[in-house]
Amino acid sequence: MEIQRKSDEKEVKKFLTGENFYAQQILGIQQIGDRFTFRVWAPHAQMIWLVGDFNEWQNTLDMEKDEESGIWEVTTSIPKVGDLYKFNVQRADGSQIMKLDPFATRFEKRPGTAAIVQIPTPKKWRDNLWRGRQRRSDHFKRPINIYEVHASSWKQNENGQPYTFKELKDTLLPYVQKMKYTHIEFMPLMEHPLGASWGYQLTGFFALSSYYGTPEEFQDFVEACHLANIGVIVDWVPGHFCSNEDTLPYYDGTPTFEYEDANRAKNYRWGVHNFDLGKPQVQSFLISSALYWIDTFHIDGIRVDAVSNMLYLDYDDGPWTPNHEGGNRNFEGYYFLQKLTSVLKQAHPNVLLIAEESTSHTQITGPIETGALGFDYKWNMGWMNDLLRFYQMDPIYRKHHFNLVTFSFMYLFNENYLLALSHDEVVHGKKSLMHKMWGDRYNQFAHLRNLYAFMYAHPGKKLLFMGSEWGQFLEWKYDHGLEWVDLNDSLNQHMQRYTTHLNQLYKEERSLWETDYSPSTIRWVADDPEQSILSFIRQGTRKKDFLVVVVNLVPTERLNFKVGVPYEGEYQEILNTEMVDFGGTWEKGNGVQSTIEEEFKDFTYQIKINVPALGILYFKPMNKTTRNSTVKGGKEL
Structure with missing residues (x-):
């Protein structure tokens, strides 16, 4: 089999060399009249069949392989929009396993794992005024105050189901407006099979989780945010992927998306697999995913999760293999991240690129020409750890540990820092921010007000996790809604009012954000x-x-x-x-x-x-x- 159209053949070659950044236009599903073409990259598979509820999941639709590219293809009129499908892959060892479509844009609701036959309909956007302002402005000299949200647990319906984005448009958006934040940042919204992963173990890199409604509803949500002058940022995970056997791991029976070295392929700490960031096809896949979210949903920024895991071979808890120089640098990860930021900035110069990275060994923000990775902002993990340690301390000892408060001023300009009090600090027995504070309940609220006022006065953009704005006492639970009942208490009401006032003051006072990254x-x-x-x-x-x-x-x-x-x-x-x-x-x-x-x-x-x-x-x-x-x-x- 040869790839059918010359234009497609050219794009396939770019995919193979790591230069196709819109690979979803070739792989996955393409519609031709009343027929659909299904394509999947699996170079070492012996055979692949398209299966679904349209053929009772039987091997009746053979796919043909293009030997040069390793891409399998079938064009058929049998499946209809809305049908479920998978690829039944006969792997290199002869065994068969049903695999998901890596480029699928819709999946059935979990626990189901099949993709849905669907061709996205282009949206007529109404946010040109917002996007024009972003292109003309310098975000380094603008206020950025982010409300971090886990979409499944901000609020839930009475039956315990999370709000869809249609419901969030009518509830979350007005709340963020009322609280005077400038941006919303969502923990990963891409398809994932297990809620306990919080969305960080992805299976569908091009698909909004069906848990949250339809892609069209998310588009409408983002548009409404922009019309209300609120930006939207989404967490994205290019370093690793879910280890479920029917997803990406060893797709054709050999290392396909993951590294060949088993020590590098397996991530023991998180129970996932690491992408082979040096493989050209994987680079095309991941960069296409990032651009898809920016282009399709008009999001204003991407926060790249777990950058350290992509930079250092020994970051994991398991065995590791040194690089060719004998060190721990993951050169493939380093150069991939530079390529990623370069491509994204070329396509969208004003998109916010934020890195969650916990070391000081690599320059994260700044031009790649200087050896940096090209991100706009880096979470300041040192500031966060020092400050939370200090605020939990009995005040009689604080004079002996005052450097925990002042040390961050010594390295202010090493990176473009973003100050984050995120979800990671209020889970797994770490206690909520409120519960961390020293003293009785009154003093805990006084400490929390103090912490936020110091954070807003400290140079750097801001991020606060949901529920912390009113001082929720209980730890965050990914499978429960926030403790909105807290707001029946006057002290929580006062804390919420204070955060609103501080957010408004932050926006009004230019000196709190205009020169954040200037000495x-x-x-x-x-x-x-x-x-x-x-x-x-x-x-x-x-x-x-x-x-x-x-x-x-x-x-x-x-x-x-x-x-x-x-x-x-x-x-x-x-x-x-x-x-x-x-x-x-x-x-x-x-x-x-x-x-x-x-x-x-x-x-x-x-x-x-x-x-x-x-x-x-x-x-x-x-x-x-x-x-x-x-x-x-x-x-x-």
Whole structure:
């Protein structure tokens, strides 16, 4: 058999060389009039049959092999739209097994695993205004505040079934608008057979999980988000895939999608298989998947999961084989990731590319010409780990561990960091963010308000996992809805109101996001480990656009506390985390404070304020500010 059309033949050759980034237009299902062509890549299979409910799952539809490409094909009018199908593969050893279509765009609801015959209908999008604004803007200089969502467990119906995207459009979207977030990030939405994997063990790299409704409903959801000025980011998993025998592993009886080296093919930690990222056909498959989601669903960003697993041969718990230099670098993974980001940025320059990566051995963000991987943002795992350790600590010991709070300022500009308090921190016995906080219930809420205010003042874009915005006490459960009943409690209500206020303040104050990745973004005022208090300035692009931030990390009030400021004039308190409206005890804050001409470290002027126990204060200069402080430093970090 030869591939039928010359245009298809050209695209097949590109697939084989790792340069076909729209491979779903050749493989999987193609419609020709009232007939369908089914194609699958399985170079070492002895025979393949197309089977489904249309032929009672019998071997009556033989597929023919193109020997040069290893692609099998059959064109038939027997299957109809909506029918279920699989490929029955006679593998290299002669055994037969029914396998899914790697390029399928729809699957039946689990526990079923068959694909559905379907040809997607192009959507007439109405989000041109949003997409045009994104093309004209620089996201590094824009506010990015992400609400991370697991679609199955944000809310559930009374029968325990998750909301579909049709329902989420009417519930989740208005909630995110009300809470003043800028983006929603979904944990993987692609087809997966086991809810306990949270979507990270994929089987359908081109298919929205049938759990969440139809692809058209997800398209409508994204469009509605864009019309409401909210971006959508989706987690994507190119490093590994589900090990179920009827999915991708050893597809034709030999290593097909996985590495030939068994130590590299098997991921022992997660019970999955690793993609052979150096194989050209696998590169075509994965990059096509990423572009499919961006093109088909207009998503604004992709968060690539488990980048470390793709970069280091010894990242797993099992045995590993050193590279040709004797080291642990996965060169195939490194160069694949550079290729991935390069292709995606060429096609969509403004798409957000975010990496979840936990080491400091490889430059993740920045141009690939410099040796970096080409991502826009990297989750700051060090900041997260240090800070959560600190906030769980008894305050009497904090002065001895103050570097846990300040250390991140020493490496601020090593990468373009995104500060994430994600799902990984509220599961598997780690406790919820609320439950991690030190003290009784009141102090736990005070700590949580403090943590968020410090996070928003710290340079870097933001992400918070669902339920944390009101201080859910119970750990996240992937198979249950969030504890919305918490909001019957006044303290949870106040916490939710506080997060909404902080989100709105973040969007309004340009100095909190405009210069995140410039050394001018922050100027140190003072830190006092003995009192566990620190102060710094967040600076915008304009000279008088800045905030003075004062952070008290122990439950001791500081009266008549002195803080250096860069200009003479008046400073207005715009945030006090301990106000009654937020669940604190202060009915009246500091209000407007006038400067005193008295030296404070590197500053000529200062203000005197009262700092609440476990409180954080933001001060903003009023328009009356006049003379510049004779700053010896006011040092930039």
